[in-house]
Amino acid sequence: xxxxxxxxxxxxxxxxxxxxxxxxxxxxxxxxxxxxxxxxxxxxxxxxxxxxxxxxxxxxxxxxxxxxxxxxxxxxxxxxxxxxxxxxxxxxxxxxxxxxxxxxxxxxxxxxxxxxxxxxxxxxxxxxxxxxxxxxxxxxxxxxxxxxxxxxxxxxxxxxxxxxxxxxxxxxxxxxxxxxxxxxxxxxxxxxxxxxxxxxxxxxxxxxxxxxxxxxxxxxxxxxxxxxxxxxxxxxxxxxxxxxxxxxxxxxxxxxxxxxxxxxxxxxxxxxxxxxxxxxxxxxxxxxxxxxxxxxxxxxxxxxxxxxxxxxxxxxxxxxxxxxxxxxxxxxxxxxxxxxxxxxxxxxxxxxxxxxxxxxxxxxxxxxxxxxxxxxxxxxxxxxxxxxxxxxxxxxxxxxxxxxxxxxxxxxxxxxxxxxxxxxxxxx
Numbered sequence: 001x002x003x004x005x006x007x008x009x010x011x012x013x014x015x016x017x018x019x020x021x022x023x024x025x026x027x028x029x030x031x032x033x034x035x036x037x038x039x040x041x042x043x044x045x046x047x048x049x050x051x052x053x054x055x056x057x058x059x060x061x062x063x064x065x066x067x068x069x070x071x072x073x074x075x076x077x078x079x080x081x082x083x084x085x086x087x088x089x090x091x092x093x094x095x096x097x098x099x100x101x102x103x104x105x106x107x108x109x110x111x112x113x114x115x116x117x118x119x120x121x122x123x124x125x126x127x128x129x130x131x132x133x134x135x136x137x138x139x140x141x142x143x144x145x146x147x148x149x150x151x152x153x154x155x156x157x158x159x160x161x162x163x164x165x166x167x168x169x170x171x172x173x174x175x176x177x178x179x180x181x182x183x184x185x186x187x188x189x190x191x192x193x194x195x196x197x198x199x200x201x202x203x204x205x206x207x208x209x210x211x212x213x214x215x216x217x218x219x220x221x222x223x224x225x226x227x228x229x230x231x232x233x234x235x236x237x238x239x240x241x242x243x244x245x246x247x248x249x250x251x252x253x254x255x256x257x258x259x260x261x262x263x264x265x266x267x268x269x270x271x272x273x274x275x276x277x278x279x280x281x282x283x284x285x286x287x288x289x290x291x292x293x294x295x296x297x298x299x300x301x302x303x304x305x306x307x308x309x310x311x312x313x314x315x316x317x318x319x320x321x322x323x324x325x326x327x328x329x330x331x332x333x334x335x336x337x338x339x340x341x342x343x344x345x346x347x348x349x350x351x352x353x354x355x356x357x358x359x360x361x362x363x364x365x366x367x368x369x370x371x372x373x374x375x376x377x378x379x380x381x382x383x384x385x386x387x388x389x390x391x392x393x394x395x396x397x398x399x400x401x402x403x404x405x406x407x408x409x410x411x412x413x414x415x416x417x418x419x420x421x422x423x424x425x426x427x428x
Contacts, residue, residue: 016418069351076347104145105352237348263382266354340366
């Protein structure tokens with residue numbers, strides 16, 4: 001191939017709209033670009049002048065897939081600003097909600113977005129004609145995740161029952177035993193998921209990469225922890241601006257970010273690379289079955305890391321439920337008293353697609369003065385383009401259609417949530 005331009009307008013099987021552009025001149029790679037082309041969504045602007053309870057409620061509307069993560073980050077930032085702490089019980093319940101969201105989101109990507117690339121079909125629904133059990137397995141896993149979220153926070157999408165200071169309703173503990181049973185049964189489905197992916201031919205591409213995630217001394221970090229980089233940096237979330245530096249590019253409505261290197265990766269592969277030793281025993285068993293060893297520098301293995309995290313979420317959820325069944329759930333008649341005060345706070349959590357930051361400044365009455373949201377997909381964009389630049393020369397010998405498909409697979413391996421990432425507004 002000498003001169004050509006591959007342009008994929010509105011890549012399919014991802015959340016949101018993004019374009020891939022590759023220009024090849026005289027047989028060499030001239031330009032690689034992934035453009036976020038969605039219109040800005042203005043969340044950081046219209047959160048201003050809102051009461052703190054409205055801020056945390058509206059923040060969950062940023063995304064229909066990661067609503068728990070956005071609400072959780074907003075709650076943590078607000079509670080930090082007001083120097084407020086939640087009970088140990090509320091902390092366990094929030095961890096359960098995050099497990100439900102990660103399980104649901106990962107299963108969506110593993111089966112419905114990534115698997116069709118390897119199965120050679122346009123969508124998993126096409127595959128159902130040949131293998132109905134595979135689709136039913138995916139639906140069972142998603143149902144279990146939805147049921148877990150519904151029990152903890154009222155519903156999965158845009159939760160209504162996870163407030164500043166605690167939970168505003170009484171949990172029905174009679175539902176815990178069947179929920180636990182469904183979680184345990186789902187472990188067999190995760191083993192079958194590994195068997196399915198072990199039958200695929202995963203590209204062997206690797207590129208040395210900086211990985212950033214939360215890390216906690218006592219547990220696999222999802223809801224709490226310090227910011228750690230595979231380059232050795234470790235800082236508390238309130239100092240996130242010391243390492244995360246956002247910038248804009250002319251062809252995207254999403255911000256980019258750099259840290260110790262010009263680009264870095266967040267998400268399941270980053271978390272597993274940085275915190276492998278704290279995965280649950282079942283998750284480590286699944287990693288062994290899937291052939292995932294750390295450090296892993298293959299971005300296509302991000303999907304495999306998601307399968308490993310599904311195993312962790314299931315096993316840790318069972319342990320949390322056992323603890324709640326043993327101790328019972330106290331009715332929090334009165335949530336932790338909230339006393340708004342002037343000041344700022346940062347909330348950092350692990351959304352399914354990577355570390356997520358919310359930062360707010362409040363006045364003395366709890367009215368939001370400013371908001372800054374740093375989204376996982378936006379943090380990944382620079383690393384995604386660097387991977388595309390390194391990956392493309394290895395597939396240039398193929399037909400144009402095959403090159404395009406290989407690049408689509410690489411982007412989808414990142415599981416981008418593009419709508420979340422659109423924040424740039426250009427004023428002229």
